[in-house]
């Protein structure tokens with residue numbers, strides 16, 4: 001079987017049943033006949049929507065890193081928590097490896113993913129830069145599992161629950177930005193599959209193959 005023949009098939013992510021792909025009508029989705037989970041959807045304006053969400057995510061991420069997440073007040077002593085100062089504290093305490101890993105997992109990787117998405121989607125809209133778009137799609141797929149902003153945010157919530165017992169917490173702008181990031185992140189990566197973007201890629205650059 002050749003690669004292009006393989007493109008006609010799709011595997012259910014949940015139960016690994018092989019299905020032959022059919023063309024969907026606008027706004028409909030294909031369900032697995034074994035386990036009923038969604039295998040693929042017909043996306044309306046996939047590129048425009050993903051591009052818009054990526055911009056919002058990037059701006060929210062910059063806000064999340066620039067402003068205070070919360071201020072912690074214990075017995076009248078107040079301390080602002082923001083990410084740059086948190087990372088600086090880690091470095092000052094000579095936990096260099098932790099500091100470097102944290103910077104990559106919660107900032108450098110997410111920003112790289114978003115900048116790559118914005119670049120590749122803009123190029124796809126313009127139907128230009130076939131080779132670069134392909135490299136960026138591969139890059140995003142490779143580093144996506146290493147973006148751990150969600151894990152960081154959940155651990156932050158757990159820490160907050162513990163702090164509630166003896167401290168007064170006042171949520172900051174960055175906290176709101178992180179809530180927005182988590183919501184959109186779930187939307188963008190649960191709804192949009194990389195295979196959809198690849199399919200879009202094949203459609204757009206078909207002529208220049």
Ligand SMILES: [Zn+2]
Pocket residue numbers: 012013014015016017032033034035036037
């Ligand atoms: Zn299934």
